[in-house]
Amino acid sequence: MANLLSIADLPRDDIESILDLTDHFAEVNRRPIPKVPALRGRTVVSLFYEDSTRTRLSFETAAKRLGADTMTFTVGSSSVKKGESLRDTIQTIDAFGVHAFVVRHKSSGVPHQVTRWTDAAVVNAGDGWHEHPTQALLDTYTIRERFGALDGRHIAIVGDINHSRVARSDVAAFTALGARVTLVGPPTFLPPSLVGWPVDVSFDLDEVIESLDVCYLLRIQQERIDEALIPSLREYTAGYGLTTRRAARLREDALIMHPGPMNRGVEIAPEVADEPRSVITQQVANGVAVRMAVLFRLLGSESQLESMEQR
């Protein structure tokens, strides 16, 4: 694996091997000093063209725990404001001698474009509506941690699927690992075509809720109302929010998930976010271990992994 651009590129074996590797790093993270020298001498650059606190900090924490050097490039304080092109920025940073770019951009496809201008590994940290591969890996890891495997599990992804990079990556990851996925939302939130998407669709959350092993809620953005995709947040919550009443119909052992940041009271009731079936903070915790596994898979060597286990 030279880059991590999308989950759709990854066969089941690759996804599972990253998840297996994540187990090792989750163990590292439980140590008193959660740090290994697996990527010492390597430099990882976070290139964030779009605000993101949690993903950026999660990647930086992951890189540091592996002993890598990190650089952060945020648009607000950079030459991009002076009109520097994407290509010039990449080639400038590349000239420092870096080993990986972690790229977040509001435009779909930018991580793909970045690979044309550098030989360093490129990790997609979220591009437009396209994909957010490490989010899907941490989601998959979180579900696997609880259920052992995804095979045969029924997962609903509820919300604005079309505008969601999380949804695209999750669909690819969940279905690759054998889960049954149902997309739930008003028709205006579904992609314009589902050709090639191995999913079911429902416009009625109440119809599917009792059969779910996982209820995965997406963040609803105010701007979707301005685009006339839904009449109001109130109407959305009434139809598709995980309210306390709906949560009561969810199975006892089901999981409630959300990629964050949550709109409490919109897609998820505040009480539901905090109840025991909610694994939302566990997702965040697993994010660091998953990103350690991804960076290690791209930049590390297997012999280092063996020496790490022997300790």
Next chain:
Amino acid sequence: MSDPVEFVIRGGRIVDTDGERSGDVVVSDGRIVAVGPDLRADRVLDAGGCVVAPGFVDLHTHLRQPGKEEAETIETGSRAAALGGFTCVVAMPNTTPAIDSAAVVREVQHLAATALCEVVVSGAITVGRAGEALSPMAEMAQLGVRIFTDDGTGVQDDRLMRRAFEYASGLGVTLAQHCEVTSLSEGTCMHEGEWSARLGLPGQPSEAEELMVMRDIALARLTGGRIHFQHLSSAGSVAMVAAAKAGGLAVTAEATPHHFTLTDAACAGYDPVFKVHPPLRSSGDRDAVREGLRDGTIDAIATDHAPHPIHEKERPFDEAPPGMLGLEYALALAITELNLDVADLVALLSSRPAAIAGVGARHGGPIVEGAPANLVVFDPDATWTIDASGGASRSSNVPYVGRTVRGRVRHTVAGGEAVVIDGNAQR
């Protein structure tokens, strides 16, 4: 522009609206002075194994001058045109400033005086192409402008478009429309469908084009006016144009090499070189465009040659400007992709667009003694591989790199001057 030296195009197969025959063609002082067997002149252009046809006419060229000279100039664009076998191109008015007044028409005509082919200037339908007020079409028509378009965008306002139809009929000029309803296309960067859904890119449905085709057919019926549809990209549009023609309306249409060659699947790698308006659509749409060209529903192949500098095409897909080069690839793609008789190919590239552009007296006519010498000599069997250089264009946004194609221009004679000899531009 005429070459004082007499020359003969020898050994070719002449194909024009009169049919096919073998024969030599002697050119002198801007005109064809003899057509027949075994003709001689001081200079010989070998046409062995080649087709000799009336020069091609491109109804849709972006020469970018004035205003965007880093992308193309009339000089470089007309050189690319000549290399592609075009002896006449219609320059689109979406320049900076827009060609929406006699003053700008005169400026472009002046710049075009030394071009390697004839450059016909088109004018904007609305002032500044802003879609709000009619441009002074009469003063532009007096300078010879025969085609009016807001290309790059369509005229959105129904009432204004109705008035444009009516006003244009009084001048005997033709309106050409870039059909795109912006309320359905704003913020989009590719065709809406399977690929846009997968790639997470905002798409525009075919209906964004079709609604305007539908409206303009209705307005053509209402006003009795003439409309030319630019770069048709969808199966629905082709069907509506066929029905309008069957109903006797004064409707014509063009299609581009990229719409009959490529599909939206080409966007899969997020390379903005494949971004264009209207967008590359589904394989069903591409097939309908091909069929429309074969059955005569679509009258002309037009390139929509749209140069952009490399750095503009290296921006993120949704931010990069739309458009791709076409002048030097149109002939080869048409031969390779369309499976047409040579006579039909020549009609699509020459006589029919010449009639639509109003240049039929100089271009596209039969190759006979006394006719203006606007000619192309091409080898329909020459095989070559398209490279990334962009040819003579100042830009290199070529979506066909690595594609092996058949058919290549050997010589181009524009206004009696051999501007391309053996595939090389002479100036």
